Amino acid sequence: MRRFQVASEDEIKNAETTDVYFTRTKEILEKEGLSDLTVTAEITTGSLPRNWEWGILAGVEEAAHLLEGVPIDVHCFPEGTLFHSSDVEGVREPVMVLEGRYLDFCLYETPLLGLLCQASGITTMAARVRKAAGEKTLLSFGIRRAHMPKKVPRIALVDTYYDEKTESILAAEALGKDLFGVRLDTPSSRRGNFAEIIREVRWELDTRGYNYVKIFVSGGLNEQTVAELSLAGPDGFGVGTSVSNAPSIDFALDIVEADGKPVAKRGKLGGRKIVWRCDECLREKITGLTVDAPKCPNCGGPMGKLLAPLLSKGRLSKTLPSPDQIREKALGQLKRLSTP
Amino acid sequence: MRRFQVASEDEIKNAETTDVYFTRTKEILEKEGLSDLTVTAEITTGSLPRNWEWGILAGVEEAAHLLEGVPIDVHCFPEGTLFHSSDVEGVREPVMVLEGRYLDFCLYETPLLGLLCQASGITTMAARVRKAAGEKTLLSFGIRRAHMPKKVPRIALVDTYYDEKTESILAAEALGKDLFGVRLDTPSSRRGNFAEIIREVRWELDTRGYNYVKIFVSGGLNEQTVAELSLAGPDGFGVGTSVSNAPSIDFALDIVEADGKPVAKRGKLGGRKIVWRCDECLREKITGLTVDAPKCPNCGGPMGKLLAPLLSKGRLSKTLPSPDQIREKALGQLKRLSTP
Amino acid sequence: MRRFQVASEDEIKNAETTDVYFTRTKEILEKEGLSDLTVTAEITTGSLPRNWEWGILAGVEEAAHLLEGVPIDVHCFPEGTLFHSSDVEGVREPVMVLEGRYLDFCLYETPLLGLLCQASGITTMAARVRKAAGEKTLLSFGIRRAHMPKKVPRIALVDTYYDEKTESILAAEALGKDLFGVRLDTPSSRRGNFAEIIREVRWELDTRGYNYVKIFVSGGLNEQTVAELSLAGPDGFGVGTSVSNAPSIDFALDIVEADGKPVAKRGKLGGRKIVWRCDECLREKITGLTVDAPKCPNCGGPMGKLLAPLLSKGRLSKTLPSPDQIREKALGQLKRLSTP
Amino acid sequence: MRRFQVASEDEIKNAETTDVYFTRTKEILEKEGLSDLTVTAEITTGSLPRNWEWGILAGVEEAAHLLEGVPIDVHCFPEGTLFHSSDVEGVREPVMVLEGRYLDFCLYETPLLGLLCQASGITTMAARVRKAAGEKTLLSFGIRRAHMPKKVPRIALVDTYYDEKTESILAAEALGKDLFGVRLDTPSSRRGNFAEIIREVRWELDTRGYNYVKIFVSGGLNEQTVAELSLAGPDGFGVGTSVSNAPSIDFALDIVEADGKPVAKRGKLGGRKIVWRCDECLREKITGLTVDAPKCPNCGGPMGKLLAPLLSKGRLSKTLPSPDQIREKALGQLKRLSTP
Amino acid sequence: MRRFQVASEDEIKNAETTDVYFTRTKEILEKEGLSDLTVTAEITTGSLPRNWEWGILAGVEEAAHLLEGVPIDVHCFPEGTLFHSSDVEGVREPVMVLEGRYLDFCLYETPLLGLLCQASGITTMAARVRKAAGEKTLLSFGIRRAHMPKKVPRIALVDTYYDEKTESILAAEALGKDLFGVRLDTPSSRRGNFAEIIREVRWELDTRGYNYVKIFVSGGLNEQTVAELSLAGPDGFGVGTSVSNAPSIDFALDIVEADGKPVAKRGKLGGRKIVWRCDECLREKITGLTVDAPKCPNCGGPMGKLLAPLLSKGRLSKTLPSPDQIREKALGQLKRLSTP
């Protein structure tokens, strides 16, 4: 008996989490003699949740593990790439392209999209909060948090029974130099003007010589509130459910070519495409295959191809980047963005 | 190596998915000689997502599996109960109450809330769509769909290349009585007035004598669009991401009594409570322990206790209801609601 | 030298606070041989501040003191009368009518309007807050407050350093039966959900057996917040600047008849008028002098005249009512109003 | 018997379409001995429909035909002039000025205004759509359309039964180089995102090598939608009812001078005026007759007079411009405008 | 040479005002051997202008004159019928149905729609103003006004130089019993509160005994302002451009059957239809031909057919109603409407 509604690693890998729709698709392909139909399929999204202007692609490593061994070719934006739903002219961006026998990979559509949609949603939200927090400390108060420094600094929670200001002063007087910081997790019913509370705590600590005590704020924070509260002078933020409950990005997979011919489904653009990126402007332009590299429509500079080989006949095309490399890539792009 | 970012059943059961915060809490309890501190803890939510007026509690069975064997008492609303975030006077409703040594269960806070939050979110959204659809057929197009009838009726997808109307007529002329229904999954760029398209398809089928062909609609539907499109006369709806991506319900666990004394944390109500429910009006009233059963503030009728024993000293208090029983309970309550 | 910008009683009585405009008017009347011009003048308002539907007339006693001895006739709504800016058909209501030689009273226009405008504004606002508070206690925290009961009950201010809840419990534990009530004057930066704070204080006091401790709320309250917070169960309200800074009612004085002939200034209605009032519906209807008593346009019942003699040839027509009588009159009308 | 509610040319010329109001005016003038009263009358408009910033004057030629032979002088802005309702300081612009015996022309007020109001409304709307369309092709689909090129290029209507994309590809495959263009007249119920549909059609045609096929869009287009859809890359627009049902411009005629003296009717400015225009900035300034030419309040450059002689004692002052000349004049002004 | 841009009666009758599109359609029909193609065509509108709920059909008599002698059958709602754009279920209402050889009538589409669109727009607006005015007098101040009573009552225009109130009193004093009424055509710059001005004029006239003088209001009035000002007590309204510039109703003609088979153009419903009307509720329901008379979906009462024969083989099916009969029919329906 299954105690919890979770799939095991093997169930996922064996495509046992797929929709029955695709199981039947596979049966039909076989029955109709279409086993050898080769197709090109794209993964795109029509729009990003909450009117986000950009997203960060994630879940690529898991996708690679899922499709490893399936005899198809896969191209993909690198993990951690900042992308848009459409290019400068409104053409949807394919973040991943699969080529091969449809029979071979049709069963993986459900788990593949599941991996990309959820991971990209959470990663994008985390990136937006990071952009909002600027250089300030950001602590994950969510569930998937993994690594914490060994020696934990002493941070007093100062919002449980008294006013934040009173509790902060009491904590500073009691712990002295041992107090690294105070954490304000003020319940919403007491949050008339949270920035004002932060300012008061800072002022009273400073007035009494506790300038070294840091202030951390938490409690239902999101990218907007992080940006707003930053002006009141806290030293860091704890962010939880706004990231762990981030909206999924609604990727979909569509066949755009069958047996080498473009397919013109309503609402989709047929044929294989190239995604060009200007690394300066972080803007994209999409063309058909036979087109020369365009100039960036924004700055006129050169554009490079963004889709890179991930799997070739089911084998990893190259070593996957480490988490640190992915993080560095993502942060580098964030810095080049003028606005969140 | 872990291929996918999922926890196994055993990892969940062994509380290996808990936040490091609680691991440290446990260490502190032991170090400070508080191992025998007994507490009462409540699970409540401050407000429901998207201004929902009510929710449906789910995840209780999984919660029971998680806590089975932990030497504590647990009371809970039965799985499938329609609940509100607060009672008629604004007092938060505890949907679950745990009593025992805090040391024994503090590690389970993270996985316990995770199970309740996500399951209740999805179940609530599904119930809302069901309420909006009235008696019409509702098909799950999401990922967790499991059981489908053996003999699958023939439903033609009529929105791929031509207009829905033309494709519907072609399908009806080709398949005759074999055509059970047509499915309209019109892409958003072609959805100027979806109700009008449905009405036209219905009219043209009827005009040609295909009154028996059913019309199913799908594509990004949610409770609002299901309710609106119902008036145009379709026979059923396919609903996917609006349910599978439903927002989690933001439950939190708080200690309200320690060693028999009420605890008065800011933003929470201390002490143990009784939740009274009027089964006619589906309204609740919360009181302290020593109060007599109140009358329903709405209809004046009798009220009963809603929190029922789930676990006693870590053992299941009674057999858990079957999925069919839970479904029947939930639907019964939906029928008694006047508005969605 | 004048230390403060206030006029003395004698300066007011001698019309030394009038606008220079009227001093010149008087000179012109005399120079142009219009000393004996007799006029009828009305005091009306085009609209009430803040879209109030009704007002309470005040300042009549002071007006009588001002005009006493001036050889004119004055009719007036009684002090404490609930009035509207216009009758059911949009005709402005004259709350006071003066008849006599214009020379005799033109200098009093400025101080007369000053007395009525400010007193009626404050009284109206006080009445609106009273209506919003229903039967609950209402304490004046403004500046003009005069009489307080001799034996002052013990009310603890519980919002200075700690959280309201913590301070309330501490006060109750310290003072026991000596504690009459607690006062919540929560600063706005801590007022995320003031109703919630009130509910929590009530709950914690009750849980510990302090049901007898009353809760008083204060701090920038007005008629809206008093009405909203009432639902959270406080026992009384302290109201200050919203009443003491109430907007003045913008009364104006206009001549409507000169030497017995109606005067038709743009924007005003000429001729003497009768104001009829239905005491059941609290609605008015205005007619010319020669009209029979109309029926109430709302309920069809009888209507009586609302303008009563105040001064006859400069002598008080009857004894002025006491503050208690005025209060009773005003409260009686408030009770008959269905909505605030 | 009259089969249709239209007036003949002779009925219009003989002022038989005038309001009875003016027939009676004429009788009174004669009866009261005012036959020789000479007046100056202006035609102005208080504001343009739909908050338009500017209009294009039309109907001048028809007005000249109407008044030809009437012994009066008429000055007028030239046909096709871009004008505003008021000058830079808010003074209404007289687009036409009539001088002579009021008896001679009072009967023509109704038909004269009728000609100017309707023609100027339609012409202004056409000009606004032209401004919105930039250099793209604009086809009139309205009723008054007259001349079409002899050799009609082949344009396929691709929205009747199938999807626009499918029908476009079918048309291109069937007609090859004979297909000049496709026309998308998508019904509103299928217009979820018309720009997206245009983009898809363009993409699929290009992908298959039909880059030469042009795309024309039509169906309820107005200046806003033309401007918006332009970005999606169509080659031209068909515009119908938005021009043929354009709102009339509400011109009115007012006497501003009688027997040489200014007349000061409420809401109008008396006396004869000069309208000065800066041809660079397309801004106007209005003065009385005796003022020197002002400088442009915008650029400081010279201003010229805009009212030119149209009729002198009932004779045409000069040859009227041809339709091509009028068109060229209007387009020249449009180009100088920065925004629509 | 054509002096004015109007078509003569004969040009209209000979279809010389048709779009070139239809001239080419006729050529193609002949060239392609489709001269004998018989079709059924409907005239419907997708929605009424300005969110009107209902319209009044007009132009039927002119349409009959246009099509008389053309060998086709025509069914139509009677002139003056109150109709909706769609029936209770959202199906578009055909107000006119033409049957015959398409070759015979295709040239008449342009003038036919022109007649119905404009006449129905003006008539509908006039009916809406009438509904808003209730039983009060309504005078047409537009251009097409024809008949006026012989003996014209004396109505003074009182808004030219002085204030309306002053001028009204002056006129009443000067003319006495000869003054039938005063007309307030207050310019918009003086219209701060037009209702207030009307009330003042009424009051001053009454105060001076001129109760018999009527008040007429005019100047840019429409259905909203007529309804609002009614409450201030005027005796009548003059309405001009809001009716003469009424928006056209956007009727379109579509083929729904060709050679006896339904035609399924996107956005239209194929096949011949019956329009059922409940004369009590003024609601319609549309069905195919073979359906029995339905019950009114609102009141359950009987429904009758609304489309009546107009022409049979080009001959008038019966005598056309007189203007008085049409007016009576329209007014009778207006009375049965609860809201405008």
Next chain:
Amino acid sequence: MRRFQVASEDEIKNAETTDVYFTRTKEILEKEGLSDLTVTAEITTGSLPRNWEWGILAGVEEAAHLLEGVPIDVHCFPEGTLFHSSDVEGVREPVMVLEGRYLDFCLYETPLLGLLCQASGITTMAARVRKAAGEKTLLSFGIRRAHMPKKVPRIALVDTYYDEKTESILAAEALGKDLFGVRLDTPSSRRGNFAEIIREVRWELDTRGYNYVKIFVSGGLNEQTVAELSLAGPDGFGVGTSVSNAPSIDFALDIVEADGKPVAKRGKLGGRKIVWRCDECLREKITGLTVDAPKCPNCGGPMGKLLAPLLSKGRLSKTLPSPDQIREKALGQLKRLSTP
């Protein structure tokens, strides 16, 4: 008996207008042996009424008269200082600081705040209207107006019976060069477009050669309407109730230090402070006492201290400025402001 509800100068000076709250405070201080408690108290405001960005401090002279002889030290912004509720970082600005035995001055809190709140409100509003009027004449039509020039120019009121335009021409024709100006006090019911009326009066006067006649506008004007109407070209404005009924500024007094130690009341910042001002940018920055003079956060320039000694041990620290000096100070600051 008191005829009017006003306090005499002596009553104010003797603190007989104080709230009973403070009388009891004084008793408690004495009873609890706190007679010698020395405190520092600040007067600040949390926000300005109506979202004003800045205020002008007034009432300082009266405050000095009130506190003269009370043995405390008082620092204050100079009368007429432009101030903000908070500095650039959101710290509330203390406009006045009192130091001494609390027993000595607690009784004065009520009258002190009363003097500052009302005077600063009226002065701020007057300054805002002045800023809006630019260099145009501004006449006070309120009640406290005192000095008028001896020789009064002749200004005709032109809005009583006729239209403003007609009355203006009549006045100019009657008085010729003796007419200094006309005053338009148009009642609101005639104010459709007040700017248009002003423009018309100006035009007609100019057309007839009365260019020298000035136009003054009045009637319910406030800073917004003054700014708007300025564009229509009047020469001056009369402003009354918008200034005399200006909202009070809600100053409050709080103890920030007791016996030399900072006091940390919720919502307030403890300890003594310095207010630094950049005289160029009119921006402030607040620091604790021991901080060096900061640079202006806006322009980087030097900042000076804004709090100046007012009373030292109850004696005036220096001669108070004259009304003209205060006026000059205020106007000088207004000129440096870019926007109102």
